[in-house]
Amino acid sequence: YLPMVAYLDRDGNIVDTFMDGFLYLPDVSFDFSPRGQHAEGWQDYIDSVFVEGKNISALNSVAKKVGTALGEPDYKVKLFFTILYTFTGYDDFGYVNGEHLVFDNPESRKKAIKWMIDSMISRYEAGGYTNTELKGFYWFEESLNPTDRYEGELIKFACDYVQSMGYKCFWIPYFRALGYETWQRYGFDIACMQPNYMFDHSIPKQRLYDTAAEAKRMGMCVELEVWKIYEGENGELDAESEENVKRFIEYLEVGKETGYMHTSKMYYHGSAPGSVITNGWRSKNPKYREMYDKTYLFAKKKL
Secondary structure: OHHHHEEEOOOOOEEEEOOOEEEOOOOHHHHOOOHHHOHHHHHHHHHHHOOOOOHHHHHHHHHHHHHHHOOOOOOOEEEEEEEOOOOOOOOOOEEEOOEEEOOOOHHHHHHHHHHHHHHHHHHHHHHOOOOEEEEEEEEOOOOOOOOOOOHHHHHHHHHHHHHHOOOEEEEOOOOOOOOHHHHHHHOOOEEEEOOOOOOOOOOOOHHHHHHHHHHHHHOOEEEEEOOOOOEOOOOOEOHHHHHHHHHHHHHHHHHHHHOHHHOOOEEEOOOOOOOHHHHHHHOOOHHHHHHHHHHHHHHOOOO
16 A cells, blocks of 8 residues: 555655545456345455454554655545445345345345444444545446336435545546536435557547546546556556557646546556556656656646
């Protein structure tokens, strides 16, 4: 977590704060697995977030270290938790608070959603994480499901519930996903559109400008995306990695040019242990290190 919570110079010295918030969510493969569609799997996921010495525990320790190094011992980073999706089409979600839930009606699905939110808040409050602050929840699905007649009702329920306790609720739909134009109707506090420019190298740079324009029109922010950057011992990058570095820098430059650098910013950087944020600071490759430096400047609205 250190090179994400702090901006590091090339010797690993803490120079400044960096990312100020962290979203915890499972890999999408879990969401669509049998475990991801059952109460026991949800409980396993919740437990994993609170493993001692990892995840929030590790983040809290690093935030304290960074704050101390910068003369801000009470420095806190923000946390956001995930609301998993209550899939229908099977009979048995399992037992929640002693009640057997079957997702054949919206009320049982609301009970599962509420149980997950309550469980995460309860575990967090019991953890004594002095250098973090829980700020809200993320609706995990990246598009509305046209076959789920109750999804809008469920999203509104989830948003209303977390907001009633003073938290925020947000969504990150993919590029022009179903429902993005009506995101405010469901009660979200904020929505951030994915350009999906990183993942298909046949997509032209114009996608970033189109996303910026559409996000501005709809009062959204823009997610920045990077993945799969592999560096050799001497700093060499393969062709795919070089292209991914180039594309991510384009996300930053277009954000500077069009203005989404000055809005809320969300970043996807691959599954842990990450890529641009985790590894770029110590890279021997000047372009890769430049990407880390520019991301810091972008995060601070200084690029």
